[in-house]
Amino acid sequence: MEAGQILGTVISATGSWYEVATEGGTLNCRIRGRLRLKGVRSTNPVVVGDRVVVEPDDQSSVIVEIMPRRNYVIRRASNLSKESHIIAANIDHALLIVTLHSPATPREFVDRFLVTCEAYKIPLSIVLGKADTLVEEYAAEEEEFTAIYRDAGYEVLRISSITGEGIEHIRGMLTGRTTLVAGNSGVGKSTLIGTIAPDIEIRTGEISESHHKGKHTTTFSTMYSVGDGYIIDTPGIKGFGLIDIDDNELCRYFPEMMRLAPDCRFYNCTHTHEPDCAVLDAVKEGTVAWSRYESYLKILDEDDKYRK
Numbered sequence: 001m002e003a004g005q006i007l008g009t010v011i012s013a014t015g016s017w018y019e020v021a022t023e024g025g026t027l028n029c030r031i032r033g034r035l036r037l038k039g040v041r042s043t044n045p046v047v048v049g050d051r052v053v054v055e056p057d058d059q060s061s062v063i064v065e066i067m068p069r070r071n072y073v074i075r076r077a078s079n080l081s082k083e084s085h086i087i088a089a090n091i092d093h094a095l096l097i098v099t100l101h102s103p104a105t106p107r108e109f110v111d112r113f114l115v116t117c118e119a120y121k122i123p124l125s126i127v128l129g130k131a132d133t134l135v136e137e138y139a140a141e142e143e144e145f146t147a148i149y150r151d152a153g154y155e156v157l158r159i160s161s162i163t164g165e166g167i168e169h170i171r172g173m174l175t176g177r178t179t180l181v182a183g184n185s186g187v188g189k190s191t192l193i194g195t196i197a198p199d200i201e202i203r204t205g206e207i208s209e210s211h212h213k214g215k216h217t218t219t220f221s222t223m224y225s226v227g228d229g230y231i232i233d234t235p236g237i238k239g240f241g242l243i244d245i246d247d248n249e250l251c252r253y254f255p256e257m258m259r260l261a262p263d264c265r266f267y268n269c270t271h272t273h274e275p276d277c278a279v280l281d282a283v284k285e286g287t288v289a290w291s292r293y294e295s296y297l298k299i300l301d302e303d304d305k306y307r308k
């Protein structure tokens with residue numbers, strides 16, 4: 001770092017302006033021309049959570065360097081694109097907010113997000129949102145969902161920003177670390193953050209608005225400080241295209257399948273057609289959930305499409 005330059009953390013990134021929190025306060029910055037981290041191909045060069053070197057200036061401060069990232073959450077920018085988009089970097093923990101209805105989060109979306117967190121070694125908790133709406137008719141579905149992911153090895157929590165259920169627990173999880181909040185649009189990510197930290201000014205979808213319209217309330221990621229930790233609100237993501245994950249490695253990111261793989265006859269078993277495959281046996285017996293296995297197959301399939 002040269003004289004006059006300071007270190008900071010990117011707390012919001014709109015694409016042209018970046019807010020950087022430094023010891024002396026928050027600076028509004030632009031980025032220096034061709035700045036990007038080596039070896040990372042993404043549509044957004046500087047992302048929320050990045051540690052950066054800034055040249056402060058009264059008029060326009062400039063980000064001149066990005067420090068290496070400890071980890072990041074990345075997805076394919078759009079369905080048919082080869083470009084990728086980084087949601088945030090340097091995360092200690094992720095909360096994936098899932099709602100069973102209004103809106104219903106697709107299982108495949110959940111599984112894709114889990115694969116990414118496994119691949120980048122980001123600890124994760126699954127949070128069933130809007131628990132106040134999980135009335136009797138959803139009880140069986142909730143039980144099934146919870147069992148699948150707990151059996152796979154994930155923590156599954158329940159929260160409601162209306163009754164306050166689970167909120168204290170989540171607040172406790174934030175201490176001393178940076179937590180990413182992710183999930184489809186309308187699942188209540190911003191509402192959760194506003195409930196945890198009422199002093200934060202945060203935009204949420206109006207109750208009267210229908211989230212079935214696919215309207216996105218949060219349009220870019222923002223990091224907020226809560227106690228001695230940080231929480232990152234993200235725009236709702238719809239599809240979650242995976243990037244840089246090898247077919248041969250994919251099963252390592254499904255913990256319940258990875259545990260069985262040593263019992264397959266072939267060491268390089270793909271768990272799709274091989275004889276004496278411990279994973280296929282478990283799927284048949286129902287000890288590995290069909291929906292999880294189906295996601296595994298769909299991800300294998302999709303990646304083939306992109307290689308052609």
Ligand SMILES: Nc1nc2c(ncn2[C@@H]2O[C@H](COP(=O)(O)OP(=O)(O)OP(=O)(O)O)[C@@H](O)[C@H]2O)c(=O)[nH]1
Nearest residue numbers: 161185186187188189190191204205216217218236
């Ligand atoms: N019943 C119920 N409704 C909730 C709860 N949390 C949020 N909502 C409602 O769900 C809608 C969407 O909430 P948001 O917090 O804006 O959702 P979001 O995930 O931030 O959405 P995007 O910013 O578009 O990604 C709003 O109408 C909220 O009032 C909850 O715990 N229970």
Ligand SMILES: [Mg+2]
Nearest residue numbers: 189190217218
């Ligand atoms: Mg939001």
Ligand SMILES: [Zn+2]
Nearest residue numbers: 264269271277
């Ligand atoms: Zn196998």
